Amino acid sequence: MNWLAAYSRLFSILDKSGTEAYHSGPSFIKVIKQFDAGQADYTLYLDDRNRKGLSSSRKDFYWDILQELDESLRYDVYRTFIDIVSPYFPKEADELKQYIYGSGNPVPKVKVPSNNWNSGKLNETINKIDNAIDLSQYNHAMTLSYTCLEGLYKTYVHKNISQRTNVTDLLPLSKLVRDDIEQQLKQTGPYPDMMVKSISTLTNAIANSRNGFSDSHFDQDSYKWLASYNRDLVNSIGRLILHFL
Numbered sequence: 001m002n003w004l005a006a007y008s009r010l011f012s013i014l015d016k017s018g019t020e021a022y023h024s025g026p027s028f029i030k031v032i033k034q035f036d037a038g039q040a041d042y043t044l045y046l047d048d049r050n051r052k053g054l055s056s057s058r059k060d061f062y063w064d065i066l067q068e069l070d071e072s073l074r075y076d077v078y079r080t081f082i083d084i085v086s087p088y089f090p091k092e093a094d095e096l097k098q099y100i101y102g103s104g105n106p107v108p109k110v111k112v113p114s115n116n117w118n119s120g121k122l123n124e125t126i127n128k129i130d131n132a133i134d135l136s137q138y139n140h141a142m143t144l145s146y147t148c149l150e151g152l153y154k155t156y157v158h159k160n161i162s163q164r165t166n167v168t169d170l171l172p173l174s175k176l177v178r179d180d181i182e183q184q185l186k187q188t189g190p191y192p193d194m195m196v197k198s199i200s201t202l203t204n205a206i207a208n209s210r211n212g213f214s215d216s217h218f219d220q221d222s223y224k225w226l227a228s229y230n231r232d233l234v235n236s237i238g239r240l241i242l243h244f245l
Contacts, residue, residue: 001071001100003066003067003074005099006078006096006099006100007062007063007066009092009095009096009099010078010081010096011059011062011063012092013081013085013089013092013093013096014028014062014081014085015058015059016089019088019089020085020087020088021084021085021088021089024058025042025046025058025061026041026042028058028062028065029041029042029045029065030135031077031080031081031084031135032065032069032077033131034080034128034131034132034135035069035073035076035077035080036069036073039065045061046061049061075100078096078100079140079143080132080137080140082096082097083137083139083140083143084137084139084140086139087139117151117152117155117241117242117245118242118245119242122148122152122235122238122239122242125144125148126148126231126234126235126238128144129141129144129145129148129227129231129234130231132144132227133224133227133228133231136224138222138223138224138226138227139222141222141227141230141231142209142210142222142226142227142230143210145206145210145227145230145231145233145234146170146206146207146210148234148238149170149174149203149206149234149237149238150170150173152237152238152241152242153170153173153174153176153177153241154168154173155245156177156180156241156244156245157173157176157177159245160180160244160245161176161180164176170203170207171200171203171204171207174199174200174203174204175200177199177241178196178197178199178200180244181196181199181244182196182197184244199237199240202233202236202237203237205233206230206233206234209222209226209230210230
């Protein structure tokens, strides 16, 4: 990846003064801190650069911050900025997306080992969704919710239904997980079956709401209530799934 060319495209959007896409130094760093908690706050970071004689130009220090990230994390950061600016500059955002990802979908693909999902990882992901909502990045919050469920279901299948690891789509995954949990619970006696059946219903709602505001619909923008509601559904489903992992 030619990151300099990608960055030039990104900065030209983030530098559109007077628009919703414009990112000042503090707002840029707030996005970065979603992925790198160790990133210094704006004032401390600029003070440190000044002491070192480094440029305080936004274009220069945005580039330095991005280049200091691991490449896999850098892809995630670019995905987030694309989500943020696409409702306001769809053409430019689409060109950036095509440059970085080609014809592929910029939505993060989940690849997690079977032992990766636990309460701590779920808390971390929920916190990322909360941060996205706090920054009014509702489309990104929707994507994170979808991706979180995908990771949980894939992990469950790898651990408990290893013969079905060929299934990769979210809705069929949710049905596999639901059916397997039902089988486990039937062996222990009566249980509130509607609670388990709700896994598929709620997953379908999350998938449809996310797809309704996907990266292919740049003229639309999701809402805070919808992102918040999805966040709570993912948290509830995640807590249930973790009991069986």
